[in-house]
């Protein structure tokens with residue numbers, strides 16, 4: 001799915017109106033109907049609750065007025081509160097006029113805001129994608145009032161006060177919605193941790209925006225859904241043998257952290273790799289042979305940490321990092337690997353931390369290397385970010401400069417590419433915030449690279465399948481019960497869902 005800017009959304013609305021020969025009021029009616037349908041479904045179990053719709057002066061307010069009419073026609077108790085304004089949009093006015101006289105419609109007074117019962121449901125239709133400056137005056141007072149209410153708040157399209165695709169000044173007033181029901185496509189603001197308290201749980205409803213125009217709109221940001229992943233993962237071949245699916249070399253582990261290498265290895269094996277060699281320090285040899293008997297174990301000369309680079313001949317991918325430690329000998333191994341690796345390279349965890357504390361080595365990164373940092377590891381490679389938007393800028397710059405792919409891990413893991421396009425992942429759950437989850441991801445990325453997938457395909461599919469495996473695992477034992485091992489165990493079914501069946 002494409003992620004459009006506020007300006008592109010406006011253009012798409014206009015193009016849809018033109019292409020379909022409808023009026024903007026008719027498009028607004030679609031939006032209001034889709035929102036109302038969502039709300040009525042939620043309210044089905046609580047028919048006595050009164051809905052209070054807070055409307056601003058523009059088209060977001062117009063949506064609110066149209067929704068109030070539709071809710072009333074559906075038999076729902078509803079009341080409208082209007083933000084005082086000198087000017088209103090034409091579609092606001094049209095829907096204001098269409099509001100049945102039985103629906104109470106009152107102008108808000110900042111000094112005397114209504115008292116609301118906690119059983120009420122509050123709809124935030126103050127401002128949407130048209131917001132272009134921080135809210136002040138009565139609008140700010142209403143936001144404050146909504147945020148202090150004990151009733152649930154449902155935002156139409158955007159929580160009011162939140163910009164669609166840019167940071168707003170610190171401490172500017174923004175509605176903290178429990179739900180945000182947005183139209184057609186996700187907004188960048190929804191995917192950033194700094195906005196989590198404003199956006200709440202977000203859902204998309206379709207309003208039939210023109211697909212041809214969406215297709216033609218150039219964007220830098222994508223939300224990775226199943227459709228975007230179609231035809232990227234080929235099915236296994238009937239006459240395949242273990243050589244068909246590549247040989248991965250995984251270097252990891254140090255005293256006390258052999259488990260990280262084991263988890264990455266298990267994930268790699270659950271993700272279809274043909275052969276796996278696991279290089280661990282001597283202390284991890286028995287563990288590796290016992291915990292992952294399917295892998296060949298390569299004990300290092302170092303007892304507690306890796307101190308020597310193995311012969312790299314014959315491997316289809318090399319991954320390094322899980323549990324690695326940051327010893328000076330290990331740093332030398334990493335440097336030699338960067339200088340000589342003949343295969344695609346995946347860097348994670350301590351390999352990234354070593355790079356972060358020895359930045360001159362970044363110049364050695366082979367093009368197309370895949371790095372899988374969490375935000376702190378990423379910032380060690382670059383600089384501290386002022387906010388989530390700035391971090392995305394740093395990500396774009398880093399990927400372009402080093403011609404690499406960076407998998408920036410988080411709730412909506414973001415894959416940066418050398419061309420500047422960002423892909424935000426749509427699978428996964430908070431149960432995956434658990435030790436070893438990242439090691440599992442490294443194993444999946446390595447396995448897909450070993451199978452010959454291009455780095456972008458490998459990163460997109462690995463991140464999606466990793467999240468999906470977490471979702472499948474959580475369905476069985478709950479988010480809190482989720483462990484990295486359970487995520488690894490569900491990779492098979494997750495990847496199966498992504499596999500392209502042979503053409504008929």
Ligand SMILES: NC(=O)C1=CN([C@@H]2O[C@H](COP(=O)(O)OP(=O)(O)OC[C@H]3O[C@@H](n4cnc5c(N)ncnc54)[C@H](O)[C@@H]3O)[C@@H](O)[C@H]2O)[C@@H](O)CC1
Nearest residue numbers: 013028031058059060127128129130131132133134135157
């Ligand atoms: N354009 C269309 O055809 C459609 C628009 N839709 C709705 O319309 C919304 C966008 O509507 P608008 O473009 O009218 O914008 P908004 O309703 O978000 O804002 C209204 C106007 O308020 C003013 N404004 C901006 N920031 C302000 C601030 N801080 N304080 C006071 N006033 C401020 C601006 O002039 C802006 O145009 C979407 O979020 C969506 O809810 C939907 O009905 C779908 C169709």
Ligand SMILES: [K+]
Nearest residue numbers: 124127158160
């Ligand atoms: K809103």
